Amino acid sequence: MRQATGTYGGRTAQERRDERRERFLAAALDLFGDRPGYRASSVAALCEAAGLSTRQFYEEFRNLEDVLARLHLRVNDLAEQAVLRALPAAEGLPFERRIAAVLRAYVTAATEDPRRLRIAFVEIVGVSPELEEQRLVRRSRWVDLIAAEADAAAGRGEAAERDYQIAATAFIGAVNGLLHDWVAGRVAAGLDEVVAELAGFMIGAARPRRRGGP
Structure with a gap:
């Protein structure tokens, strides 16, 4: 046409x-x-x-799936932009405060509109092989970003020297599950509590492991 x-x-x-x-x-x-x-x-x-x-x-658009795909990318872009703005603003802060500041930026961007959260974590799942691939690719970008920040912290002596890909993948799963249930009203907590819980998870993963311990 x-x-x-x-x-x-x-x-x-x-x-x-x-x-x-x-x-x-x-x-x-x-x-x-x-x-x-x-x-x-x-x-x-x-x-x-x-x-x-x-x-x-x-x-x-070709079809409704094309619309959903574009919405999913837009929702992820908005959250990613919030994090990328927060990273330089938090530069120079102690490790724990920097993590909390960046997580607050992400959580705020991801949850300020419940519709975006549903697009990102509910509606996109299982629609088609193409959209599943898009979802996994975008999730891997978050994993890579977290792992890169943890590696940088390790280089500064703030975190343990190790491979953070597994920890970052586990962390993304925890973030997605917690935010989904929080916005759905299944978790009775305020923004500060959610950020503190996620920050504690990440800080714990970055601490040097004791010999003979977990």
Whole structure:
């Protein structure tokens, strides 16, 4: 299908397409991240929620799975950007305080909108081999980031010298499980308690191990 070109109403064709795409994504965040959820949604329902036509939908996306994939990447990007902003701001702080500051940035970004959390940890799981691969690739980026920070801390003498890939993988699983249950109301705790618990987990993993002990 040919795309419109030129300007209309003071906006270029690309600007109008960008606006339509954002309207579809905003509507999908509501439908997939709240009720009825991704699996109970349809292209027709999404178009109605966005106030756009099915023709316009297929100009921007292949199918609903394509929309979910883009939302998942966006949610991860927002959390990752928050962490990358927090890392230089926490530079120079003691190890424990630096970990807490970075975790606070992540937890705040990940949970400030429960719809994003559902997209990242619930709706994306088991949809298709393609989306499962995307989910695992993005999770591996978090593992690599955590392992790199732990290695840097070890180089400064703040953490034990060891391979942190396994510990980082376990930590990501703990983070995902705790945040999911916390936002769902299954964990009665405040933000400070959640951050402290996760920081303690990471600090414990980074401490030098005693000989003959765990």
